[in-house]
Amino acid sequence: MEVSGTSSSFRVAIVFWFMLVCPGMAFVRLLHLRGPIVELTLAIALSIALDTIVAESMVLAKRWSPQWGLVALAVLCGVRAVIQISTRTGGSARRDIR
């Protein structure tokens, strides 16, 4: 998997959206927060935090691999889906944080 090299505007937009919103949104959606601004703010903050933790772990371990970094972030997004499915099948009530 090649992740470096030339860059198109489309790719940049997708990458920035994925890295700055998706990992955090995956978990923030579980909290059922009120208001899109609150949800987006927390999602971006958490995304930056998760991206940083993944990137920093690779740097400190001297195992720099952007492709594995991406895989790790995608897995985090997938974990959310699993949690949501298990929560629903568990029949627990939806709780809103107000």
Next chain:
Amino acid sequence: MSVATFRKTILSLLAVIGAAALWIASLRSGVDLGRMNDLGLISVLPPTFYLALALLTASFCVAIHRPSTPIPLLLLHVVLLILIIHATPTILYGTLRYAWAWKHVGIVDYILRHGSVDPSISFLNAYHNWPGFFAFSALLTNVAGFKSALSFAAWGPPFFNLLDLGGLLLILNSFTRDYRQVYLGAWFFYLTNWVAQDYFSPQAMSYFLNLVILGVCLTWFRVVETPSLSVVKRWLLFDKAATLFHRLVFDDAAHVFNRLASSGERVDVPNPGPRPAWRGGLLLMIILLFAVIASSHQLTPFMTILEVLGLVVFQRCRVRNLPLLLTVITVTWIVNMAVAFLNGNFNWIIQSIGHMDANANSTLIDVNKVSHGLQMVALMGRVLTASACCLALLGFIRRLRHGYWDLACVLLALAPIPMLAANSYGGEMLFRVYFFALPFIAFFVASLLYPSEGAGRTWRTPAMAILISGGLLVGFCFAYYGKERMNYFSKQEVAASQYLYGTAPAGSLLVDVDGDYPWAFKNYERYNYRSLVFDQESGTQITRQQRTNLLSNPVAFISRIIGGTPHTAAYVIFTRAQAATSEENGYLPAGSLDVLERALKQSGRFRIAFANSDATIFILSATS
């Protein structure tokens, strides 16, 4: 929505569109950046730019006063304000501003090349000891397919300011239900935030995360009711201390408050209610965000700890152990991951503790030494800061008169102040304290106009809002744009630096005048760096005698610097921004760089390696 309301909303929307059109027209009017004087960008911006700000300000102040204005419209005003203020330099320059932002690109470049950091590296080692932001940027650069963070770093100020808006709204919404206070508070935040800590940097990212942590604490972990003595005793463990604390904070303060306020304490934001099942998730989020702050920036963790400590000690946050947890995370990082930095810097860190005066004063430039324009800019920065603080104090008193204690907001405005006693932080501590207190200062400035939901209903209030906004905007434009002749790098200056870092062999010595040029952004660790106007050992400005020596015999002075450092090749870099910085800060008299360049040209010891209209790079001849 009635027809009249609909018409007013459409009018506001048209005003926003008009302001945006004026702003775009100002950007397309062919601003001649080369004509900037020592008042910076304001000396070259066209009238349409100021008209755009004036129209937007008037429209916002009127729109916020009308109860029927849709919230998204207010948000649109604030977003456009952020874009006008912070995207203008990015769009006009087309290059990354601030010399120090270039070295941040250099650390990202280091990670991209090495896949790791070197905490014991001799130069810029603080960044290698707190690499979080740089690792994140490197991953983003790699995955987006860029070769360097330079491709997006210039957009740092608008990007981080837009992010901060989300954090700000979260915090301000926890203080009041009055949307006017919330959006006017955010508006004033951007009109008074002139300290420029929003560029491509660890502190900009950490600041946003810090705002979100505070927002989460204030929204979902808030304590609204005053705790009983038995509860305080349980927290403080010592009976006598608990009794004294409870009496001082909750009995005596409440007594004073009740005398000042026209009615009892009002809390207009509803208590978030019973503990939701997912509050544990929010706590985990706080820990993750803080872990990233602790591993990215040296100062922000301490600011966050002080802020959260204030909230917990004064019973405004229910997670009692949070300050302890945050302290453990910070200390764990420093002790385990930043030992290399501590080893080299322990002495001066310890020495600066307790010197509050010196730490605060080192922030302020000596106006007697700088150019007239920079004197004006520095003065405007101070006036803007003092005005914001005074207005906030008046706002606090007015809010008190309306029955609101706002203890959490007061605590957060004061919490960063103890950091002044801890460290000068490279002469920036006073600015950083102001920066961290600013969201809460801005809230109280908004409270001056709209202290409670029932107040501020006459048309005098929007008139005052326009007046205050106009005054702050004038101060802001001077304070924020006033140094742009130094912060801006032309494409020619960037081309010179690209040439230098593309051709200089490893082990080269790069001698600059005052360091204000695009530097250290590529292969930075391969070179040694020296400056003509700063002493290598102390980092302070050279003495008057040394300056005389430099100007009377430049070749001998520069040769001595070069001779004192091992090198494979030696370059001397002269650029437009360095000339502006030396002149405006009083490092060297105006025209000195021309004198130095002429001397090197005529000496025969140096030859020109690269030259364009804004930069000249000399190389020490191999024969000398």
